[in-house]
Amino acid sequence: MTYMRGETITTKVISPWLLSISRNYSLNKVIEYIVKNGMMKDLRVLMESPFTDMDPITLLLGNNMELWSGIRQTIQQINDNADMVA
Numbered sequence: 001m002t003y004m005r006g007e008t009i010t011t012k013v014i015s016p017w018l019l020s021i022s023r024n025y026s027l028n029k030v031i032e033y034i035v036k037n038g039m040m041k042d043l044r045v046l047m048e049s050p051f052t053d054m055d056p057i058t059l060l061l062g063n064n065m066e067l068w069s070g071i072r073q074t075i076q077q078i079n080d081n082a083d084m085v086a
């Protein structure tokens with residue numbers, strides 16, 4: 001996956017919400033991680049640096065379960081696609 005493709009995919013999930021600088025930073029780190037590694041099987045990495053360098057992702061998403069669910073589903077779709085290609 002390319003970085004531009006990652007931004008396109010996540011924009012579909014994120015577009016209803018305006019992102020703060022720290023949310024945008026964290027989302028970009030997720031995209032960079034997936035571009036570099038091909039997938040993100042273990043979401044616990046989101047609790048580590050670089051995802052927590054500005055703010056923990058749990059603080060950034062707060063109680064917005066719809067947003068978190070969309071991000072998680074998008075990551076799962078990317079993982080599924082990567083598994084099919086491999």
